[in-house]
Amino acid sequence: MLQYIDIQNLANRATWDEGRYYQKHRQESMSSLRQAVHLVGRPEQFLVVGVGNANDLDLPELVGMAPKVWLADIDRASVERALTRQGLQKSSQEGEHEAVRQDFQERLRVWIGDAGGSAQEIDDFLRAVSPQLSLQQMERLTVLTEALRRLAKRAEDYRLDADEAQVPEPGLPSTGFDLVVSQCVLSQILWPVTQAVWETAGIPWQEGQAKLVRGAQESLYPELARALHSLALGHLAWVEKRLRPGGMLVINTDVSWQGVPLYGTDVEAALANMPPSQGRKWAALQLSGPKEWEWHLDEATRALVRSYRIKKASL
Numbered sequence: 001m002l003q004y005i006d007i008q009n010l011a012n013r014a015t016w017d018e019g020r021y022y023q024k025h026r027q028e029s030m031s032s033l034r035q036a037v038h039l040v041g042r043p044e045q046f047l048v049v050g051v052g053n054a055n056d057l058d059l060p061e062l063v064g065m066a067p068k069v070w071l072a073d074i075d076r077a078s079v080e081r082a083l084t085r086q087g088l089q090k091s092s093q094e095g096e097h098e099a100v101r102q103d104f105q106e107r108l109r110v111w112i113g114d115a116g117g118s119a120q121e122i123d124d125f126l127r128a129v130s131p132q133l134s135l136q137q138m139e140r141l142t143v144l145t146e147a148l149r150r151l152a153k154r155a156e157d158y159r160l161d162a163d164e165a166q167v168p169e170p171g172l173p174s175t176g177f178d179l180v181v182s183q184c185v186l187s188q189i190l191w192p193v194t195q196a197v198w199e200t201a202g203i204p205w206q207e208g209q210a211k212l213v214r215g216a217q218e219s220l221y222p223e224l225a226r227a228l229h230s231l232a233l234g235h236l237a238w239v240e241k242r243l244r245p246g247g248m249l250v251i252n253t254d255v256s257w258q259g260v261p262l263y264g265t266d267v268e269a270a271l272a273n274m275p276p277s278q279g280r281k282w283a284a285l286q287l288s289g290p291k292e293w294e295w296h297l298d299e300a301t302r303a304l305v306r307s308y309r310i311k312k313a314s315l
């Protein structure tokens, strides 16, 4: 069984040489970042999560945008390769990495880890559902439903614990960033879970996604919807917590593939459907009208990307 990190690593390896398809997406992504930097006004430090291969990011430009720029991802190998490819560091034969310029050395920080994506919880879920192919359809649905309930509960607990305890991530400031960017991470967190559900239940992807979006009430769908909602909020809570009061969040996320909505990536809906017990903190976030663009991932695949800009209230 592939683990969450292996799935991300494989996806990054598969898209490493696909830069030609990223031009428009990169232009739009960088434009969303420039606007946010302009609105924040001379950020002291900012954080970009989901750097990966950086096909959609101009890393030298990013590093010039603030005295401290943190680049983060769960997949170390892709970030190291991207930094080398974009000329920010050189790599020795022994696998050591060294910044090519003194100012890059001073400004650039790399953090590798899970940005509130409940990777451990998703791994446990994948393990619980993967050996089920030998079971009858009804039994599989029961196992899936139970595993989804557990995943939703664990993702919720994780978020609440992290909120209360202000859990520090080793090596990363726990808060204080002027700007935090989530670069197409949300759909990546949700994808391994939906994919495992469709495969195990034998439901075609398009059909399953369409029913999820319509709010189907038959067994499996409400549980999957709740799990995806909890996972999405876990990531949003993680990035939000890193912002200083008055700081800005940019969430760039693919929201549909081939015209099929990706359930759980609608940030506006996620914030609007917040449980009342947690609504207060989130109500202090102001979301400004999202922008959208098309991204052709290859000749055959078309995604719609939405860019949300969210301001955290000042104290």
Ligand SMILES: C[S@@+](CC[C@H](N)C(=O)[O-])C[C@H]1O[C@@H](n2cnc3c(N)ncnc32)[C@H](O)[C@@H]1O
Pocket (backbone or CB within 6 Å): 008, 009, 012, 015, 049, 050, 051, 052, 053, 054, 055, 056, 057, 072, 073, 074, 075, 078, 113, 114, 115, 116, 117, 118, 119, 183, 184, 185, 188, 189
């Ligand atoms: C679709 S890619 C973004 C595109 C990327 N900027 C590029 O041009 O290659 C999503 C990135 O998010 C990273 N990612 C996925 N889940 C993550 C998590 N839970 N925490 C941190 N990074 C994650 C993946 O490793 C991947 O590099």
